[in-house]
Amino acid sequence: MFGDCAAPPPVSAAAVLTGLAIDPNATIPYREEVHHDALPAPETASGTMHVAPDGWLVKAQARPRVEISEVGEDVVSLRDAPETERNLLPIPPEARPVLEALRAVMSGNLALLAERFAPALVSDTSLWRVRLAVHQTPDVLPVILIGCGAVLRGIEINEPGGIRRLIAFGTAR
Amino acid sequence: MTGLRAAFLLAACLAGLAVATLRIETDIRALTGVEASLEAPLDIPEGRTLVLAVVHPDREARSALARAIVHDLAGDPMVAHASTGAMPPPAGLSDQLWAARFVLAPPPPDAFAPEALAAEFARARAALTSMGSSGLAHAYLLDPTGSFRRLIEALTPAAGSGLPHHRGVTQARDDSAALVMITLAERPFDAAAQRAFDLALAARVEAAGAEALLVGPRTIAARISAETERSSTLVAAVGGGLLLLWLAVLLRSAGAIARLLLPLVLGLACAGLVVQAVFGGVHVVALGFGGALMGLAMDYPLHLHAHRGTAADLARTRRLVLLGAATTAVAFLSLLGAGVPAIAQVGVFVATGLSAAALPTVVLGAPGGAARPVTTALPQRRATRWKIPALALLGAGGAAAVLALPGPGARGYVALPPAVTDAIAALDRMMDLPSGRHRIEVEASTLAHLLARERQVAGVLADARAAGWVGRAALLAQTLPEPGTAPLPAPAAFAAALAQALPRTGLKPAFASEVLAAYRDGLARLEPDAAAPGPLDTLMGQAGLLRVEGGRLIASVRLWDVAAPTRLSDAVATIEGARMIDHEAALAANFGRLTARVLACFGVGFVACTILLACAVRRLRAVAEIMVSVLGATAVTAAAVALAGGGIGLFELMALALVVGIGIDYGIFLTLSASDGEDGQAVRSVMLCAMTTLIAFLTMALLGSGVLRDIGMTVSIGVIATGLAAHLRQRWPLQPGA
Numbered sequence: 001m002f003g004d005c006a007a008p009p010p011v012s013a014a015a016v017l018t019g020l021a022i023d024p025n026a027t028i029p030y031r032e033e034v035h036h037d038a039l040p041a042p043e044t045a046s047g048t049m050h051v052a053p054d055g056w057l058v059k060a061q062a063r064p065r066v067e068i069s070e071v072g073e074d075v076v077s078l079r080d081a082p083e084t085e086r087n088l089l090p091i092p093p094e095a096r097p098v099l100e101a102l103r104a105v106m107s108g109n110l111a112l113l114a115e116r117f118a119p120a121l122v123s124d125t126s127l128w129r130v131r132l133a134v135h136q137t138p139d140v141l142p143v144i145l146i147g148c149g150a151v152l153r154g155i156e157i158n159e160p161g162g163i164r165r166l167i168a169f170g171t172a173r
Numbered sequence: 174m175t176g177l178r179a180a181f182l183l184a185a186c187l188a189g190l191a192v193a194t195l196r197i198e199t200d201i202r203a204l205t206g207v208e209a210s211l212e213a214p215l216d217i218p219e220g221r222t223l224v225l226a227v228v229h230p231d232r233e234a235r236s237a238l239a240r241a242i243v244h245d246l247a248g249d250p251m252v253a254h255a256s257t258g259a260m261p262p263p264a265g266l267s268d269q270l271w272a273a274r275f276v277l278a279p280p281p282p283d284a285f286a287p288e289a290l291a292a293e294f295a296r297a298r299a300a301l302t303s304m305g306s307s308g309l310a311h312a313y314l315l316d317p318t319g320s321f322r323r324l325i326e327a328l329t330p331a332a333g334s335g336l337p338h339h340r341g342v343t344q345a346r347d348d349s350a351a352l353v354m355i356t357l358a359e360r361p362f363d364a365a366a367q368r369a370f371d372l373a374l375a376a377r378v379e380a381a382g383a384e385a386l387l388v389g390p391r392t393i394a395a396r397i398s399a400e401t402e403r404s405s406t407l408v409a410a411v412g413g414g415l416l417l418l419w420l421a422v423l424l425r426s427a428g429a430i431a432r433l434l435l436p437l438v439l440g441l442a443c444a445g446l447v448v449q450a451v452f453g454g455v456h457v458v459a460l461g462f463g464g465a466l467m468g469l470a471m472d473y474p475l476h477l478h479a480h481r482g483t484a485a486d487l488a489r490t491r492r493l494v495l496l497g498a499a500t501t502a503v504a505f506l507s508l509l510g511a512g513v514p515a516i517a518q519v520g521v522f523v524a525t526g527l528s529a530a531a532l533p534t535v536v537l538g539a540p541g542g543a544a545r546p547v548t549t550a551l552p553q554r555r556a557t558r559w560k561i562p563a564l565a566l567l568g569a570g571g572a573a574a575v576l577a578l579p580g581p582g583a584r585g586y587v588a589l590p591p592a593v594t595d596a597i598a599a600l601d602r603m604m605d606l607p608s609g610r611h612r613i614e615v616e617a618s619t620l621a622h623l624l625a626r627e628r629q630v631a632g633v634l635a636d637a638r639a640a641g642w643v644g645r646a647a648l649l650a651q652t653l654p655e656p657g658t659a660p661l662p663a664p665a666a667f668a669a670a671l672a673q674a675l676p677r678t679g680l681k682p683a684f685a686s687e688v689l690a691a692y693r694d695g696l697a698r699l700e701p702d703a704a705a706p707g708p709l710d711t712l713m714g715q716a717g718l719l720r721v722e723g724g725r726l727i728a729s730v731r732l733w734d735v736a737a738p739t740r741l742s743d744a745v746a747t748i749e750g751a752r753m754i755d756h757e758a759a760l761a762a763n764f765g766r767l768t769a770r771v772l773a774c775f776g777v778g779f780v781a782c783t784i785l786l787a788c789a790v791r792r793l794r795a796v797a798e799i800m801v802s803v804l805g806a807t808a809v810t811a812a813a814v815a816l817a818g819g820g821i822g823l824f825e826l827m828a829l830a831l832v833v834g835i836g837i838d839y840g841i842f843l844t845l846s847a848s849d850g851e852d853g854q855a856v857r858s859v860m861l862c863a864m865t866t867l868i869a870f871l872t873m874a875l876l877g878s879g880v881l882r883d884i885g886m887t888v889s890i891g892v893i894a895t896g897l898a899a900h901l902r903q904r905w906p907l908q909p910g911a
Contacts, residue, residue: 038684069304075341161311
């Protein structure tokens with residue numbers, strides 16, 4: 001899902017984050033796979049993501065159905081078309097760190113990642129994986145950044161009940 | 174050191190000690206005694222809510238400011254929780270909802286049909302790719318009855334306020350303001366601290382170029398308290414200045430003025446210290462009322478001043494001063510029987526203060542230096558046969574008028590200043606506020622029972638709406654899905670339906686065992702749940718829908734446009750565990766009970782005072798004349814106040830007690846005069862005292878606001894009435910042998 005990588009393996013999580021090149025103004029296509037033990041094959045979705053000027057993360061899903069979700073500090077705003085009325089969902093405390101990490105990644109706020117989520121290199125192969133501890137216990141439901149060299153290729157998000165979301169970015173990121 | 178210097182030194186020491194050590198209490202519960210309903214408005218969760226409207230034409234700017242304010246408030250000890258509108262669910266809420274899903278949202282029987290189960294599995298699969306189901310999708314898959322999904326979907330709008338929002342910040346309906354919802358910390362109401370918090374918050378908003386509108390029960394109470402304090406300061410400054418001017422004209426010596434004020438200072442200091450020693454603190458009500466009633470202590474040196482003509486007259490006046498102080502002290506000590514701490518403190522404060530003021534007065538003698546010959550002759554008072562019958566008749570008429578007039582209700586206790594009512598009206602336009610006066614409370618020991626009772630209330634409310642008794646209502650049961658009525662199928666039946674449904678969904682067959690285990694677990698939690706506080710209670714508490722008290726769950730039903738409260742109350746009363754609350758009526762009833770209790774105490778005090786006077790004077794006719802005069806004049810005063818203001822409440826009653834004290838004092842001097850010479854001096858001294866009292870209380874009546882104005886008016890009318898009544902002389906028929 002994340003492709004091959006020929007870049008040299010990184011030496012540390014800090015080195016990965018320091019070297020990452022993220023354009024906070026870019027609109028990025030993505031493809032998402034949702035894995036669960038009950039599913040014979042993952043559910044898939046795709047669309048674009050971008051960070052709005054006020055810092056909100058906008059996830060515009062195009063398939064399997066249109067859903068525009070905007071993630072703020074404490075609420076997620078949902079609508080099924082740009083012109084429809086928004087449905088406002090307050091973010092529960094359990095989900096806040098995950099969404100905060102996601103917003104920090106997409107807006108290129110890597111200093112916040114280093115400060116808040118104890119990044120750790122969990123795979124030092126060419127296609128590196130950096131774990132972000134979004135819970136008090138680092139290995140419980142972590143968010144994992146996946147990349148190659150200075151490019152972020154995707155994100156893995158683990159949810160309760162064995163749900164694993166793999167989001168692959170479609171452009172050089 | 175002379176006795177006078179020693180007295181000044183003692184007064185300075187005691188006053189210093191009192192200022193340094195007195196602990197002023199403001200807890201309103203000391204005024205309510207055993208009746209707890211008075212504290213409710215400020216102490217229940219609704220009482221701790223506060224809405225801040227950030228008014229600014231630019232939506233982006235006001236929303237950013239609202240958000241920044243919420244950030245700032247996060248660490249404020251006055252604040253339990255602040256948000257820009259949408260309430261964040263408490264941690265662990267989804268776990269609690271999952272466990273109680275079959276209690277909160279029992280699935281209807283048709284939810285167990287294989288087709289329905291398959292359709293629900295399809296919805297759960299679709300939810301996997303929706304941000305809205307993030308963190309919940311696994312639970313949706315495990316519950317193909319849809320119970321948990323319906324519960325989440327029902328509660329999500331409840332977390333919002335039903336108002337428009339911009340970037341997560343709730344906006345006013347008229348798009349004029351961003352709204353910040355604040356829940357104040359669970360701490361006793363402190364008017365000064367609350368006012369400081371409110372002013373700082375408003376200043377923060379205004380510094381950013383926006384306008385702040387703050388509305389909440391504690392904010393309103395603090396504002397009224399601050400306005401009363403401002404009014405008191407004005408009255409104290411103007412009244413104090415006028416009194417000093419009057420005393421300067423009267424005594425023409427700073428030393429004499431200081432000497433006249435000395436007993437008052439000694440009395441106030443002693444009263445404060447004794448009350449603190451007995452009760453562990455001095456309630457602000459005792460300080461306010463006691464301080465005002467202690468004004469009577471100024472009369473004592475004034476009497477001596479007016480009677481300083483001869484040594485014999487002075488000696489007799491000393492005895493009368495002591496008698497006046499003793500009778501008033503006995504009357505006020507009766508307040509100890511009120512069973513209300515703050516009112517009992519008033520009794521001890523006045524009794525101690527007057528005694529402590531009277532003793533140095535008689536020991537130190539008259540202020541104002543050597544006696545000067547009286548240069549103005551006063552007309553002799555003529556005795557009439559009709560004084561007592563006329564006053565008795567007037568008194569009976571006055572009492573009948575007071576009894577016939579409706580009580581003050583909650584007037585004076587809930588009357589809001591115009592600025593506050595304007596702010597409430599503005600906020601109502603912005604967010605359609607529920608009634609602040611009426612609500613319905615539903616109580617039960619378990620959530621299941623509570624919801625069942627709430628659904629009964631919902632039925633009554635539907636009928637009430639149709640009859641036009643009430644507009645709309647918001648209740649917990651309304652936010653939950655409509656429950657199924659049939660019992661849930663046994664696990665075996667569910668497993669059979671599941672076996673038919675699962676192959677249609679594309680899910681792995683092995684998943685059936687997990688789903689069945691989750692179903693069994695849900696069934697196991699159908700037993701009545703304990704009313705222990707949990708995340709759901711916290712969420713509903715923040716929404717003002719539910720609270721836990723003493724192991725009982727209490728749901729609050731908010732009401733809009735209550736048109737027929739009595740009919741609605743009667744209809745609600747037919748449901749077990751449900752009752753309609755009328756805050757204003759409850760407050761009025763509570764103060765009514767308190768007023769009746771204080772009146773009964775004063776009745777006992779008046780009898781004791783009469784007995785004391787009779788024992789001391791041993792002239793029954795004189796005692797009868799004094800007491801009938803006092804009662805008649807007080808009843809006429811009460812009738813006048815009731816007619817002008819709408820009834821006699823607690824504050825007016827306390828003012829009338831002062832009128833009685835003053836009346837007995839005047840009566841003692843005017844009725845017990847043994848000769849025309851003594852009588853002339855008595856008229857002079859009573860006029861001096863009446864003028865002094867009127868200066869203080871007329872200032873209060875004309876410049877004070879609210880309670881101060883009412884007290885000032887009551888005492889002013891009372892002083893004139895008792896003065897006139899005491900001035901009349903009764904001509905008694907000659908006794909046989911006289």
